[in-house]
Structure formats: structure tokens, C-alpha cells
Amino acid sequence: MPRSPSTLGEEASLKGRVTFVGSVNCGTRFELSELRKLYLTDLSGRRQSPAGDVIDYDxxxxxxxxxxxxxxxxxxRILVTGGAGFVGSHLVDRLMLMGHDVIAMDNFYTGCKKNVEHWLGHPNFELIRHDVIEPMMAEVDEIYHLAxxxxxxxxxxxxxxxxxTSVVGTINMLGLAKRTKARFLLTSTSEVYGDPLEHPQKESYWGNVNPIGPRACYDEGKRVAETLxxxxxxxxxxxxxxxxxxxxFGPRMNENDGRVVSNFIIQALKGEDLxxxxxxxxxxxxxxxxxxxxxxxxLMQSDVKEPVNLGNPDEYSIADFAEIIRSTVNQSVNIINLPSTTDDPQRRRPDITRAKEWLGWTPKIAVMQGIEETIEYFSKVILELD
Ligand SMILES: O=c1ccn([C@@H]2O[C@H](COP(=O)(O)OP(=O)(O)O[C@H]3OC[C@@H](O)[C@H](O)[C@H]3O)[C@@H](O)[C@H]2O)c(=O)[nH]1
Incomplete structure (x- = not known):
């Protein structure tokens, strides 16, 4: 059953706040405070003049x-395509903290240099402006293909x-994996299940996708990427x-991203209708x-060859979720209904048995803790934009 706003708060406090992320076995374990510094403080050496008309970089x-x-x-040597994007930049952060050599590749269509600027000039880091639909050559051991x-x-x-991007880009990156014998991780999506007739969605479900609808470019693109x-x-x-x-969701979502979490938080912070x-x-x-x-x-470090769902099974109706954000951020805003979008999936929740049993992975951060961090991040972004 979707959660109601009241049970969400209880669950978050029951689970308690997480102060560490990752796992010791995989070398991914870090204090959350170390990660928070990377997106909540400015590490770029940027100094704005008191008048606010000039920026210096020291x-x-x-x-x-x-x-x-x-x-x-x-x-x-790890290549992250889409490395300056929302998820890509957090992956870059973790791989860098772990001590690897990281190449972030991005065409900056939705990615943003600012997301990785704290690594610019670091000996272990390279940022390459490149569109994945063009072939690319680099000596690498692993490729995380997010672009x-x-x-x-x-x-x-x-x-x-x-x-x-999904088809030609994936062919290019698989070609690179072939030449360099790199291990290749494709970030596919729950959208391969379309508007699912099975609930929750297991990896064995083949999906219900409209091949000619407005979402098909992404859904079918990712389905072909998996096939490739x-x-x-x-x-x-x-x-x-x-x-x-x-x-x-989380910090570094683009403020114009358009997805529900960033939309609702930004609308509430600006005093606009949700x-x-x-x-x-x-x-x-x-x-x-x-x-x-x-x-x-x-998953990259594992021997698991089959697709694996990565998601948090806590399920909310969008109306309830709007109420949660309204009551957390700004109770004076209204919630309004706009026309629904074509082919919008009606229910979505991952079955994560495979991830739990095969990887020993399970989400640890309660939605409310994540929401609070995201609010903190967007409050700062909105101030900077003003
Ligand atoms: O302002 C908004 C934005 C979105 N929504 C609704 O909120 C729900 C979620 O929409 P989002 O745009 O956040 O994301 P969607 O679930 O539609 O697609 C996402 O699915 C999984 C990922 O792979 C992708 O990030 C994205 O395609 C939809 O039902 C959408 O109609 C609103 O009601 N208001």
C-alpha cells in the first residue's frame, strides 16, 4: 500500500538517521558528512566580490x-559517461574518494560542470566534454554508462x-569495452517496465511499453541498450x-529537471503552487x-550478470507525496491538479529481492532524511540564483 504522510514520518524516525553510507566489503563506506561537504559547501576556490559583480578563483x-x-x-581507471550529471557526479565523488582514477565524460546537455568542479585539477580526475554518440577511445578498466x-x-x-544516445551511445561504449576489455555497467531504468501490469516489478517482468508514445524514445532506447x-x-x-x-532524487538534480521531487521542493521553497x-x-x-x-x-564489483532493480520500495501516491512536501517545506502553498501526461505509469515499486539476495544491497536512507538534505541543497541553490 502507498504510505500516508503520517506513517512516513514515523518510519523515518523509527529507522533513524543514517550517518554512514556504503559497505566496508565494497570499499564504498564513508561518513555522510564527507559527502555532504561536496554538495553543500563551495570547494571551488570561488570568491565573489562584495559588490557581487566579479568572481575570482583562488x-x-x-x-x-x-x-x-x-x-x-x-x-x-574508471570511465563514467554522464559523469557531470545528477547521478553521475555522485558516482564520481564516491569513486574518487575510494582512490580510483576517474574520467567523467559529459556533453553538458543536462549535466553541469559545477557538479564536479571540486575535482577539477585533481591528479586522479579528468573531465572530458564529449557526446557519447561519437566514438571515443581511452584505456579504462571499468565503464559506468549513465549518459x-x-x-x-x-x-x-x-x-x-x-x-x-541510448542506442548509438551504448554501441560506442560497448565497442570501447570490447577494445579495452573493460567491465561495462549499463544504467537502465524502471521505465523498461512501462506502465506495469505486474506490481511490484520483478526483473523477470517483460514490461508494458507503448512503442510509439512520447516516452518510447527513453523506454525503448533503454530496452535496446539492454539488448545490446x-x-x-x-x-x-x-x-x-x-x-x-x-x-x-537528491542534491544536484538540475533545478529545471522537471521531475516530481525537485519540482515540488522548488515550488514549495519559492511559495508557488505544487x-x-x-x-x-x-x-x-x-x-x-x-x-x-x-x-x-x-553491482559492478559483483558476478551478477542478470539485470538488477535498484530502488527503494517505499511507495507513495503523488498526491500524498505533494502533501508531505507541502507540510515539510511551506504550508502556505496550494496543491493544484494539472492535466495528466500521456502514458504516465500508474504504479511503480521495485521488487528488490534480487539486489538483497545477490548483492546484499538494500536502501538504508529513509526518504524523509533524503528529502531534508535535498531541501537544504535547493534552499542554497535558490539563494545563489536570486
Ligand atoms: O511536477 C510534477 C512532476 C511530475 N509529476 C508526476 O510524478 C510522477 C513521477 O514523475 P517524474 O517525472 O518524477 O518521473 P517518472 O517516474 O515519470 O520517470 C522517471 O522514471 C524513472 C527514471 O528512470 C527516470 O528518472 C524518469 O524517467 C509522475 O506520475 C508525474 O506525472 C507531477 O505530478 N508533478
């Missing part, structure tokens, strides 16, 4: 976050480009991992970004 006073020291054998707009308004804005991954695995012996990511599409009876299950990053790295 690279001499700038210090990088500490990264672990790895032996030559442990240290990997693709993920928010419905963004991926529907240029559907041909979205299909090309397994074709390369079978035909070329590439080591492939496939994560099906469910709704994820826009529920349709009656708000449709459901989603929200996961905080650090849990996802844990899952992605654990």
Missing part, C-alpha cells in the same frame, strides 16, 4: 577532499537524440552488468541518490 587556497591511497593493483537525459521533459524534448549489452556479452564476451534504476499531474493517484517509490551509488558500485 586556486592556491583551494584544497581537494582527501582520497584513499590504493595500491597500483587496486587502483582502477542519457533521464527526466521525462528533457528526454522528450529531442526524442531522436534520446534514442541515438547482452548481445555484446554473448557474442564478444564483454563483462556486462545492468542496473534498472527506479525513481531517484503541480500534481492528473488526480495524483499514480504511485512512485523514491530512493535517495547515495543508496543508488552504493548499489551501482556493488
Amino acid at each position: 586556486v592556491n587556497t583551494r584544497t581537494f577532499p582527501s582520497v584513499r591511497m590504493l595500491s597500483h593493483r587496486e587502483k582502477k 542519457c537525459p533521464a527526466s521525462p521533459p528533457h528526454y522528450q524534448n529531442n526524442p531522436i537524440k534520446t534514442v541515438k 549489452a547482452y548481445a555484446y556479452a554473448q557474442q564478444e564476451g564483454i563483462q556486462v552488468r545492468v542496473a534498472r534504476i527506479f525513481n531517484t 503541480t500534481v499531474y492528473g488526480e495524483g493517484e499514480q504511485t512512485r517509490s523514491f530512493q535517495y541518490v547515495h543508496d543508488l551509488v552504493d548499489g551501482l558500485i556493488e
Whole structure:
């Protein structure tokens, strides 16, 4: 059953606040406060003049976050496509803190240099402006392939480009994996299940996708990307991992992202009406970004070849979720109903038995803790934009 606002608060306080993320076994464990510094403080060396008309960068006073020291054998060269995006930049943070050599590749269509600027100039880090639909060569040991707009308004804005990114981009990155013998992780999506007829969704479910609807460019693009991954695995012996990511939120979502969590928080912070599409009876299950990053790295390190759902099964109706954000951020705003969007999936919740049993992964951060951090982040962003 979808949670009501009252049970959400109770559950969050029952679970308690998480102060560590990751797992010791995978080397992903860090204090949450270490990660928070990367998105809640300005580490760029930027100094704005008192009049606010000039910005100086003092690279001499700038210090990088500490990264672990790895032996030559442990240290990997890791490519993250979409590395300046919302999820990509958090993955880059974790891999950098773990001590790896990281190449973040992005065309900056929805990604943003600011998301990774705290690493610019670090000896272990490279940022490459490159569109994944063009071939690319680099010597790497692992490829996390994230590049693709993920928010419905963004991926529907240029559907041909979205299909090309998923299909041609994935072929290019699988080609790179083949040449370099790198292990390849595809970030697929819960959208491969379309408007699901099975609930909750297991990885064995084949989905219910409209192949010619407005969401098809993303849904079908990712379905072909999965097909390509397994074709390369079978035909070329590439080591492939496939994560099906469910709704994820957190700091560094683009303020114009258009997805529900950032929309509602920003609307409430600005004192605007919260826009529920349709009656708000449709459901989603929200996961905080650090849990996802844990899952992605654990999957990459595992022997699991089948697709794995990564999501938090806590399910909310969108109407209830709007009420949660309204009561948490700004009780003076209204919730309004706008027309529903075409082919909007009506129910979504991951079955994460596979991730639990095969990876030992489970989301640890209560939705409310994530929401509070995201509110903190967007409050800061909105101040900067003003
Ligand atoms: O302002 C808004 C935004 C969204 N919504 C609704 O909230 C629900 C969630 O919408 P979002 O745009 O956040 O995300 P969706 O679930 O539709 O798609 C997402 O699915 C999983 C991921 O792979 C992708 O990040 C994205 O495609 C939808 O029912 C949508 O109609 C609103 O009611 N108001």
C-alpha cells in the first residue's frame, strides 16, 4: 500500500538517521558528512566580490577532499559517461574518494560542470566534454554508462537524440569495452517496465511499453541498450552488468529537471503552487541518490550478470507525496491538479529481492532524511540564483 504522510514520518524516525553510507566489503563506506561537504559547501576556490559583480578563483587556497591511497593493483581507471550529471557526479565523488582514477565524460546537455568542479585539477580526475554518440577511445578498466537525459521533459524534448544516445551511445561504449576489455555497467531504468501490469516489478517482468508514445524514445532506447549489452556479452564476451534504476532524487538534480521531487521542493521553497499531474493517484517509490551509488558500485564489483532493480520500495501516491512536501517545506502553498501526461505509469515499486539476495544491497536512507538534505541543497541553490 502507498504510505500516508503520517506513517512516513514515523518510519523515518523509527529507522533513524543514517550517518554512514556504503559497505566496508565494497570499499564504498564513508561518513555522510564527507559527502555532504561536496554538495553543500563551495570547494571551488570561488570568491565573489562584495559588490557581487566579479568572481575570482583562488586556486592556491583551494584544497581537494582527501582520497584513499590504493595500491597500483587496486587502483582502477574508471570511465563514467554522464559523469557531470545528477547521478553521475555522485558516482564520481564516491569513486574518487575510494582512490580510483576517474574520467567523467559529459556533453553538458543536462549535466553541469559545477557538479564536479571540486575535482577539477585533481591528479586522479579528468573531465572530458564529449557526446557519447561519437566514438571515443581511452584505456579504462571499468565503464559506468549513465549518459542519457533521464527526466521525462528533457528526454522528450529531442526524442531522436534520446534514442541515438541510448542506442548509438551504448554501441560506442560497448565497442570501447570490447577494445579495452573493460567491465561495462549499463544504467537502465524502471521505465523498461512501462506502465506495469505486474506490481511490484520483478526483473523477470517483460514490461508494458507503448512503442510509439512520447516516452518510447527513453523506454525503448533503454530496452535496446539492454539488448545490446547482452548481445555484446554473448557474442564478444564483454563483462556486462545492468542496473534498472527506479525513481531517484537528491542534491544536484538540475533545478529545471522537471521531475516530481525537485519540482515540488522548488515550488514549495519559492511559495508557488505544487503541480500534481492528473488526480495524483499514480504511485512512485523514491530512493535517495547515495543508496543508488552504493548499489551501482556493488553491482559492478559483483558476478551478477542478470539485470538488477535498484530502488527503494517505499511507495507513495503523488498526491500524498505533494502533501508531505507541502507540510515539510511551506504550508502556505496550494496543491493544484494539472492535466495528466500521456502514458504516465500508474504504479511503480521495485521488487528488490534480487539486489538483497545477490548483492546484499538494500536502501538504508529513509526518504524523509533524503528529502531534508535535498531541501537544504535547493534552499542554497535558490539563494545563489536570486
Ligand atoms: O511536477 C510534477 C512532476 C511530475 N509529476 C508526476 O510524478 C510522477 C513521477 O514523475 P517524474 O517525472 O518524477 O518521473 P517518472 O517516474 O515519470 O520517470 C522517471 O522514471 C524513472 C527514471 O528512470 C527516470 O528518472 C524518469 O524517467 C509522475 O506520475 C508525474 O506525472 C507531477 O505530478 N508533478
